[in-house]
Amino acid sequence: MKSKTIRRWSFIHTWSSLVCTLFLLMLAVTGLPLVFHHEIESLLGDAPQYRQLPADTPRLDLEQLVKAAEAYRPGEVVQYFGWDDDNPEGLFAITAASADADPNTSHTFGLDSRTGEVVEMPSANGGFMMVMLRLHVDMYAGLPGKLLLAFMGLLFVLAIVSGVVLYAPFMKRLRFATVRRERSTRVRWLDLHNLIGIVTLTWALVVGVTGVINACADLLIDAWRNDTLTAMVAPYRDAPPLVRRAPASQVLAIAENAAPGMEADFIAFPGTRFSSEHHYAVFMKGATHLTSHLLTPVLIDASTLAVTAVGERPWYMDALGLSQPLHYGDYGGRPMQILWAVIDLLTIIVLGSGLYLWWVRRKVNA
Known part of the structure; x- marks a missing residue:
């Protein structure tokens, strides 16, 4: 690779990493307890008994x-x-x-x-x-906080891609996993930074991409409401306001009959952001571990309890549903939780060592 191209990729890697590193450190530290949220809630006595x-x-x-x-x-x-x-x-x-x-x-x-x-x-x-x-989700800043974290996630993905590009010529000079212990502290940390970064590459890409998707959840939900939900409730566009809500006693059984082989995940009552003023919305999930994260809405008239629509899932809501558990390591039980936690800790080392290497190089060049 030509030296000019290497310098260009090095510039991209350095600054995309630096801009997002502090945010990523915060996300890595807060994400660690979230991987074990069930266990921590039980330990703290916060889980329902x-x-x-x-x-x-x-x-x-x-x-x-x-x-x-x-x-x-x-x-x-x-x-x-x-x-x-x-x-x-x-x-x-x-x-x-x-x-x-x-x-x-x-x-x-x-x-x-x-x-x-x-x-x-x-x-x-x-x-x-x-x-x-x-x-972890919005830094207590609502949608602006989520969008800022989504941008940091995109920079993280760019830093990963540029790091891989730089790693290829670097490894032509050294065997894989070489750490030059006889060299200076900076060189040893450079070798460790590159080694841990390439080992955690796939995980970092998965968590980075799913993190960006999750951070855009509000926008995706708004798109679903403006597109799919609006179409489902279109016949009620000019309906008078709901006067009396029918009792919810049979809503669950009605939804299960409308979506056989599925079970309820949650019910949105009339007037909420996941339903309409005139409907109960029962979100049904599949029976397998994978399909349990893919939700199908069943709309039930809140006055007559008649099923008015069974919605299809747009691709972006499927992407959101699958990315949320994958981001936190919820798919594979305890072994996957431990794997996620270990790689999270390794990522903290990569981020910290990257800051150290930039600071040392800055002092040398000063």
Whole structure:
């Protein structure tokens, strides 16, 4: 490779890395506990704990659970119900002052589906894990924070690609995994930086790309609402405002009949960003580990309980659904969590060593 081309790629690698490094260090540090969020929540006592009851204890219907949730949070309405994968008897309830309230103003808690008893979830309402999640997702800056992190993710991918381009001629002079221990500290760290960077290359690309997709989630959801959801509720465009919501008791059974072979992941109540003023939206998921992250909305008229549409998933929502668990290592159980954590730590070393190498070189050239 010609020296001029090498200098150009070196410039790209240096500055794309430097601009995003501090943000990536923050993301790597906050992402580490998020990989083990279930375990940390249990350790901190933040995971919902439900009473032990006989296995044949009947469950309350959804409308009874709605009343239990609204009685617990007077003056608020239920926005969403979601099922707890770790506790079959439990579900998550999200309430807020109004159906269309900002998600950051809502309150999340657990509900025992057999008794209607409430189980508080500190981790979902400002606990340690929520702090880590907000820092990782938007730095408490909302959409601007997400878009900034998406841009940093793109710079990270550019830094990886340019690093690979530079690594090829570098390795022509040395055997793979060579660390020149007899040389200066700077050279040893350069060799370690290159070695760890190339070993973690695939993981870094996967996490970088999925991170960019996740950071654009609000934009993708808005595109889905403006495109797919708008088309699904088009017949109701000129309908008068909803006067009375039909009880939610049979909503789940109706959705399961409309999407056979699937099960409910969450229900969006009328007026929320995932439904419309006139509909319950039941998001159904597949039965396999992969398809459980791909959601199909079933819209049910909130007055008559008639199924009005079963939506198709646009490709970008599938990409979002698959990228979220992959980003946090949720696909392969404990072994994948450990692998994600180890490589996350190695990435912190790569980022730190990159800063060190730039600083040393800057002092030498000064």
